[in-house]
Amino acid sequence: MGHERRGLRLLARHAGREVRHLRQAGPGGPPGGVGGINTISAHMNNFVTGGNYGDTNGDVVARILPGGDHNGEFREYLDRVARLAHAITDDRGRPIPVIFRPFHENSGSWFWWGAAHASPSQYIELWRYTVEYLRDTRKVHNFLYAYSPGGSYGGVSDVYLRTYPGDDFVDVLGYDNYDGSDASPQWVNGVVADLAMLARIADEKGKVSAATEYGISGALKANGRNGNLNWYTQVFDAIKADPDARRTTYAMTWANFGADQFFVPHPATGDxxxxxxxxxxxxFYDDPYSVFAGELSRVYDRRTRAVSQQPLAHIVSPTDRERVTTPTTTIRVKVSNARASRVWYTVGDKAKQYPLRYDPASGYHTGTWQIGAASLDNTVTQLKVIATIPGRARLELTNSVILGARPPMPPGVVDDFEGHPDDTALRSEYSTYGTNTISLADANGGKALRFDYDFTFQTYTGIGKRLAGDWSDYGGLSLWLTPDGSDHKLVLQLNAGGVAYEAYPSLAGTTPVQLTIPFSQWRPAPWDTANADRRITPEDLRNLSQFNIFVNQADGVGVTRGSVLLDDLRAS
Known part of the structure; x- marks a missing residue:
């Protein structure tokens, strides 16, 4: 149980002062040190626009990866991280281990590295690049890397692992989950299912599992306004009762910023x-099964034997399921822990081998893929890379690559679902919030979106995609919908002018309907109280950023699973 050092931007700027605090937890630290284990998150500024971590403009992830026009700025930031890591030593100069937690909560879209702003494969390669640069180039060896997307997952491992960077790049399997339900049975059961899932995955992979952030959503409230005064013990008792979830190694709260925002209850202080x-x-603290930082002893004294690193390779670019729209593109392959005698690639079912040459400046095996303009026809092909390692079996890698731009849609169209060659291409274009499955269905005279949901461990779930264009000349949004008769709440959310506006078509009945919802009927999302009285303006419709589809569980509805079909989402 503990809390985190906030933000490497702060740490790098004030390294001397902050490192003294970090040293208190290390071996041989000064008397009075708390004796805990430090974790550090990284709320990185937007490397393209210069805005903060919440500025999601600029296609940042694609542009800071190798070959991107802002990769240099990202490397400079990682250099600062490395300087901090090397400065975290005890009084005898020995490095202090630290849990480093970058790119967290990527399953949401409030950060520029979030689901709506990077494909799963782009996120994976961003993570791998970060680890390889710090570990191999800058020789940082006191970081343990924590993977921590935001929950919930309903105990479904394949959803949690959708953006997992791989066993060679992760030490801690975590996730972040905040409760806005006062420890409702549904939320608590979902947390237990997720933590149990993480513990089982950690066992399989030789990792440890953690609740890398948890607490009450939006912070605790002033006395008299908190809905469940036994929240901590209720959540802890439920976790403790599950044989897998109880093996969670640590749970971290967020910080107490002051009397106006705090995540841990405080004693009487001043007034x-x-x-x-x-x-x-x-x-919760007194429970024999909980351990707090002050109760830890000799944390850093355990002797371990390092495991020899096996040869490893991955395709850096193009990333898996990437859409390539130019007649040529650069292939980059990273081979680690071994020297490859030969690396080559093939395309599709063709046997011809194309060599990749080692570039010592970048550390990649590279080559130019001559695709040709005629092959840019919105089809999927397989890029296969083979690396031979002397005295060992060869390494084989395969990425699916979509060749050519998606067929252009008329102005105002969100999606007609005809341009997706398969389900995988569809899923690469949409971000997922919570646990659901989307696929292409034969309906409405062509392809439509099928959205499957399950409320066993969650109260809402959704998908989203980035959106651009000028809708100021349109009066509303039209769509084709086949409801599932559940009476749950379908939410269409249009982010325009920096505000999330919503409309709520009915899921009553099962007959297909064609709808048009005038923009005059859209309202800001209920949680956006600051904009409650705002209405969509032409200026908003000139500044589009995101379109989301959610299904929210309705009170008193016994149906927990369902499927909704949608098509021809467009301004009209």
Whole structure:
């Protein structure tokens, strides 16, 4: 149980002061050190626009990867991270291990590295590049890397692992999950299912599992306004009762920023009375099964034997399921822990081998793929790379690559689903929020979107895609819909002018309908109280950024699973 050092931007700027705090946890640290294990997150600024981590403009991930026009700025940032890592030593100069948690909560889209702004394969290669640059180029060897997308996952491992960078690049399997339900059985059961899943995956992969962020959504409230005063013990008791979830190695709360925003109940302080949830937190603390930082001892004294690294290779670019729209593109392959005697690639079912040459400046085996303009026809092909390692079996890699631009859609169209060659291409274009499955269905005279959901461990789920264009000349949004008769709440969300506007077509009945929802009927999302009275303006419709589809669980509805079909989403 603990909390995190916030932000490497702060740490790098004030390295001397912050490193002294970090040293308190290390071997041989000064008396009075808390004795815990430090974790560091990285709220990185936008390397393209110069904005902060919440500025999602600029296609940042694609442009900071190798070959991107802002890769240099990203390397400079990682150089600062490396300087910090090398400065974290004890009084005898020995490196102090630190859990490094970059690119967290990527399953959402509030950060520029989030699901709507990077494909799963782009995210994976960004993570791998970060680890390889810090570990191999800058010789940082005191970082343990924590993978921590945001929950929930309903205990479904393939959804959690969708952006998993691989066993060679991750040490801690974590996830972040905040509760806005006052520890409802559904939320608690979902957390237990997820933590149990993480523990089982960690066993399989030789990792450790953690709740890398958890707590009450939006912070605790002032006395008299908290809905469940026994939140901590109820959640802890449920986790403790599950044989897998109880093996979670640590749970980290977010910080107490002050009297206006705090995530852990406080004692009486100055004019502030004791927080009403402190008694329950103390009961959580006193439970024999919980361990807090002050109760840890000799954390860094354990002797371990390093495992020899096996040869490893991965295709850096083009990433898996990437869409290549130029007649030529650069192939980059990273081979680690071995020297390859030969590396080559083939395309599709053709046997011809094309060599890749080692570039010592970049550390990649590279070559130019001569695709040809005629092959840019919106089809999927297989890029296969083979690396031979003397005295060992050869390494074989395969990425699927979509050749050619997606057929252009008329102005105002969100999606007609005809331009996706298969389900995998569809899923690469949409971000997933929560647990659901999307696929292409034969309906409405062509292809339509099938959206399958399950509310066993979640209360809402959705998908989203980036959106651009000028809709100021349109009066509404039209769509074809086949509801599932569930009476759950379908939410169409249009992010325009920086505001999330919503409309709610009915899921009653099962008859296909053609709908048009005037923009005058759209309203800001209920959680956006600051814009509650705002309405869509022509200026908003000139500044589009995102289109999302959600299904929210309705109160009193017994149906927990369903499927909705949608098609021809367009401004009209």
């Amino acid at each position: 502030l009375p004791e927080h009403e949830m402190l008694a329950d937190f103390r009961a």
